[in-house]
Amino acid sequence: xxxxxxxxxxxxxxxxxxxxxxxxxxxxxNGSGKSSVYRALRLLAETARGGVIASLxxxxxLPSTLWAGPERFSRGMLAGDQPVQGVRRxxxxxxRLGFAGDEFGYAIDLGLPTPSSSxxxxxxxxxxxxxxxxxxxxxxxxxxxxxxxxxxxxxxSGEWQTIxxxxxxxxxxxxxxxxxxxxxxxxxVREQIRSWRFYDHFRTDSESPVRLPQIGTHTPVLSDDxxxxxxxxQTIREIGNPAALDAAxxxxxxxxxxxxxxxxxxxxxxxxxxGLLRPLKGAELSDGTLRYLLLVAALLTPRPPALLVLNxxxxxxxxxxxxxxxxxxxxxxxHSQVLVxxxxxxxxxxxxxxxGSHSIVLxxxxxxxxxxxxxxxxLPPWKWPGR
Numbered sequence: 001x002x003x004x005x006x007x008x009x010x011x012x013x014x015x016x017x018x019x020x021x022x023x024x025x026x027x028x029x030n031g032s033g034k035s036s037v038y039r040a041l042r043l044l045a046e047t048a049r050g051g052v053i054a055s056l057x058x059x060x061x062l063p064s065t066l067w068a069g070p071e072r073f074s075r076g077m078l079a080g081d082q083p084v085q086g087v088r089r090x091x092x093x094x095x096r097l098g099f100a101g102d103e104f105g106y107a108i109d110l111g112l113p114t115p116s117s118s119x120x121x122x123x124x125x126x127x128x129x130x131x132x133x134x135x136x137x138x139x140x141x142x143x144x145x146x147x148x149x150x151x152x153x154x155x156x157s158g159e160w161q162t163i164x165x166x167x168x169x170x171x172x173x174x175x176x177x178x179x180x181x182x183x184x185x186x187x188x189v190r191e192q193i194r195s196w197r198f199y200d201h202f203r204t205d206s207e208s209p210v211r212l213p214q215i216g217t218h219t220p221v222l223s224d225d226x227x228x229x230x231x232x233x234q235t236i237r238e239i240g241n242p243a244a245l246d247a248a249x250x251x252x253x254x255x256x257x258x259x260x261x262x263x264x265x266x267x268x269x270x271x272x273x274x275g276l277l278r279p280l281k282g283a284e285l286s287d288g289t290l291r292y293l294l295l296v297a298a299l300l301t302p303r304p305p306a307l308l309v310l311n312x313x314x315x316x317x318x319x320x321x322x323x324x325x326x327x328x329x330x331x332x333x334x335h336s337q338v339l340v341x342x343x344x345x346x347x348x349x350x351x352x353x354x355x356g357s358h359s360i361v362l363x364x365x366x367x368x369x370x371x372x373x374x375x376x377x378x379l380p381p382w383k384w385p386g387r
Contacts, residue, residue: 001020001022001101001102001306001337002020002099002100002101002307002337003019003020003100003101003102003135003380004017004018004019004020004099004100004105004135004380004382005017005018005020005037005041005098005099006018006096006097006098006099006100006107006382006384007036007037007040007096007097007098008067008094008095008096008097008384009066009067009093009094009095009096010036010039010040010043010065010066010067010095010097011033011036011039011040011065011067012033012036012067012364012367012368012369013033013036013037013040013067013368013369014067014069014368014369015368016033016037016369016370016371017379017380017382018037018360018371019358019360019378019379019380020337020339020358021356021357021358022333022337022338022356022358023329023330023333023337023338023340023351023354023356023357023358024337024338024339024340024357024358024359024360025340025342025348025351025352025357025358025359025360026038026339026340026341026342026360026362027341027342027343027348027359027360027361027362028343028361028362028363028372029343029363030343031364032362032363032364032369033362033364033369034341034343034362035311035341036369037341037362037369038198038200038309038311038341039059040097041196041198041309041339042055042198042309043055043056043097044097044098044099044108044193045193045194045196045198047097047108047129047172047174047175047193048172048174048175048189048190048191048193048194049175049194050171050172050175052108052110052126052172053123053124053170056095056110056124057123061122061123061124062093062095062110062112062124065095066093066095067368068367069366069367069368071091073366073368092111092112092127092387093111093112094109094110094111094127094387095109095110095111095124096108096109096110096384098382098384100134100135100136100380100382101192103133103188104131104132104133104143104185104188104189104192105130105131105132105133105134105135105136105137106129106130106131106132106189106193107128107129107130107137107384107385108126108128108129108172109126109127109128109129109384109385109387110124110125110126110127111124111125111127111387112124112125113125113169120170123170125169125170126146126169126170126171126172127147127148127387128145128146128147128148128385128386128387129144129145129146129172129173129174130142130144130145130146130385131143131144131145131185131186131189133185135380135381136381136382136383137383137384137385138383142154143183143185143186144173144183144185144186145385146167146173147387148169149166149167149168149169150162150166150167151163151166151167151173151183153182153183153185153186161182163182163183173186174186174189174190174193175190192306195305195306195307196305196306196307196308196309197221197298197301197305197307197308197309198224198309198311199222199224199294199295199298199308199309199310199311199313200224200311200312201311201312201315202225202226202290202291202294203225203226204287204290204291204294204316205287206283208227208290209225209227210225210226210227210229210282210290210294211282211283211285211290212268212282212283213230213263213266213267213268214227214228214229214230214231214266214267214268215265215266215267216228216230216231216234216260216262216265216266216267217231218231218235218239219231219232219234219235220232220235220239220240220301220302220303221301221303222294222297222298222301226294226297226298229269229282229293229294229297230260230267230268230269230282231260231267232297232301233245233258233260233269233293233296233297234260234267235302236297236300236301236302237260239302240300240301240302241300241302244300244331245258245296245300248296248299248300248324248328248331249293249296251324251327251328252292252321252324252325253271253273253289254274255273255274256271256272256273256274257271257272258270258271258272258293259271259272259279268281268282269281269282269285269293270282271285271289271293287316288316288317288318288321291315291316291317292317292321292324292325295310295313295325295328296328298310299328299329299331299332300328300331300332304332304335304336305336306336306337307336307337307338307339308332308336308337308338308339309338309339309340309341310329310338310339310340310341310342311341312341312342312343312344313325313329313340313342313347314342314344314347319344319346322344322346322347322350323346323350325347325350326347326350326351326353326354327350327354329351329354330351330354330355330357333354333356361373
């Protein structure tokens, strides 16, 4: 389980250290930085998939994603006695992402490239990556250390060994090596991050593939766009927890049930509702009903991830469905660490009543996102690896 999430200089997240529990609710006013936390987590996940530089490029590159305020605030700025203004930099430009967990911690530091004539001279480069044991990086806890193109890892005796193959400035070390003998911790962290799962806004419009029959194969993990909903529901029914599936449907729609029809290999969702003489097909379901079924398929997966992140799952749902959704999310948190980004008061209140829930309320101070009501003593210890 992740115990700490750390983000520095990403959009409004100038320096955000977030304590995490088993079931986390990230909330706050509009513009407080909730979406930035979600996007930063997705960016962190891309390091293990080789897509962190491309993801930054799609956001406009470092110039568009870097914290736009001063490197630090003076006492006068914080007190309102002097205007916010730039001060002389004491550190190189950087965008940093990291986490600490029960077993390992990881951090990546992205910065500006050395000026050159390359057509890719605007791409950010990876300056340093580290994997360590325990909650805090320190020299004795380091297990894998990448500086520039060079990577070293500790062997079984605890001595440093240089990995002979250099790594490109735009590649994470975790995508370059697959030999568990040279750096088993790197493989373990990579597979942990690759198991993270993210669900954002599903398409439920009239042209959405979710509404149409789709070729069905075993689908223990719902796809990002939810197009394989019918196959995912049938997989839950056959190799997952069908009782939990039926209970989740009845909790939201009393007396209703969901079936999957097999049309010569193409699967289609149908829903029986109390009072109707025939089941409704996917094309006939409301946006909110279809979205709830998608969340059911995501949350009752027979293959739970280490971390499951939901961004505004309340979208298109009737407020009366939110308590049932909260119970479904709480059920999922028994098997996965869950982080929910939401501004729906009813969903937040229902989740906060669940055992083990942990609320993270964000606010802004001089344009920088912070955790409301938290001072330095309330936050977990964190230290960024230097360059």
